[in-house]
Amino acid sequence: MKIGTVTVEPAVMNGACNIAKTIDDVKEYAKTSVGAITVGSITVQPRDGNAEPRWFVGDGYALNSFGMPNGGIEFYRENLPEMIHLAHDADKKLSLSIAGFSTDEYVQLASMAESAKVDLLELNLGCPNISVDGVQKPIVSFDREKMIEIINAVSAVTVIPLMVKLSPYSNPAELKLVADVLTKSNKVSAVVTSNSFPNSTMNVDGKPVIVAEYAGFTGHSFLPIGLGQVKQFRSILPESIQVIGAGGIETKADVELYKQVGASGVQATTLIVRDGHSAIERLF
Numbered sequence: 001m002k003i004g005t006v007t008v009e010p011a012v013m014n015g016a017c018n019i020a021k022t023i024d025d026v027k028e029y030a031k032t033s034v035g036a037i038t039v040g041s042i043t044v045q046p047r048d049g050n051a052e053p054r055w056f057v058g059d060g061y062a063l064n065s066f067g068m069p070n071g072g073i074e075f076y077r078e079n080l081p082e083m084i085h086l087a088h089d090a091d092k093k094l095s096l097s098i099a100g101f102s103t104d105e106y107v108q109l110a111s112m113a114e115s116a117k118v119d120l121l122e123l124n125l126g127c128p129n130i131s132v133d134g135v136q137k138p139i140v141s142f143d144r145e146k147m148i149e150i151i152n153a154v155s156a157v158t159v160i161p162l163m164v165k166l167s168p169y170s171n172p173a174e175l176k177l178v179a180d181v182l183t184k185s186n187k188v189s190a191v192v193t194s195n196s197f198p199n200s201t202m203n204v205d206g207k208p209v210i211v212a213e214y215a216g217f218t219g220h221s222f223l224p225i226g227l228g229q230v231k232q233f234r235s236i237l238p239e240s241i242q243v244i245g246a247g248g249i250e251t252k253a254d255v256e257l258y259k260q261v262g263a264s265g266v267q268a269t270t271l272i273v274r275d276g277h278s279a280i281e282r283l284f
């Protein structure tokens with residue numbers, strides 16, 4: 001697939017997650033057949049992430065509330081050059097997923113990515129698992145004014161092709177409004193859909209399996225929802241904006257299903273968090 005000026009072949013990537021943050025993680029993906037390696041999501045400040053347990057594998061699904069543990073902007077300023085080098089040596093692109101706590105933080109992270117010359121930039125607009133002072137951070141996917149503010153501000157400081165990663169929309173009318181905003185911005189090269197479904201919970205033996213109050217729902221049961229998001233976005237967005245499918249991908253057949261509804265490429269996450277980096281080879 002071609003995202004802006006950047007070709008990603010094969011059009012299969014790892015999704016942003018807790019095992020996509022370090023040089024060692026990049027080395028692991030470099031051994032696989034992915035066309036691009038996603039690093040992130042990263043934040044300005046270093047983060048330990050949320051308290052444990054923060055990961056649960058259920059029957060056909062998973063719950064997570066990692067809270068984006070990562071080394072922060074200075075760690076990536078230092079380490080991205082080697083990560084890019086490792087990816088390029090393996091004939092792969094390097095995509096960086098960034099998550100700001102404000103528009104200014106998205107801009108700081110995008111400027112750092114621009115200096116490092118990553119190949120692709122993914123704006124994480126859909127993380128449900130972040131609280132500030134005990135209050136859940138609003139999810140930008142559901143705030144179109146904020147979304148466009150961030151896209152405009154980031155585009156002013158970088159020429160790297162921009163991807164936006166969105167939460168799933170249960171309201172088709174809202175999905176259409178978001179597609180319209182992205183189209184009119186004329187600044188987005190790809191939409192990645194979907195991030196995890198917010199605010200899920202599960203008890204086992206009467207106890208919550210995740211210590212945070214709520215968690216993101218992902219995994220194979222998510223497949224029909226992800227396919228539905230891709231099909232809707234593909235039917236509305238112009239051809240210049242690629243739609244990258246994410247959600248529930250475990251097999252080659254799942255990748256094929258995403259292609260059938262119009263995805264140009266795919267990302268898989270629960271598969272690798274559960275079974276390890278190399279599990280992504282099952283998609284080739």
Ligand SMILES: Cc1cc2nc3c(=O)[nH]c(=O)nc-3n(C[C@H](O)[C@H](O)[C@H](O)COP(=O)(O)O)c2cc1C
Binds near residue numbers: 248
């Ligand atoms: C453990 C875990 C951590 C994740 N962390 C991030 C993240 O930091 N940034 C992001 O944009 N998405 C994150 N996601 C969402 C995934 O990239 C993906 O969009 C979602 O899980 C659906 O795909 P899947 O069913 O293949 O997991 C995370 C998902 C999981 C399971």
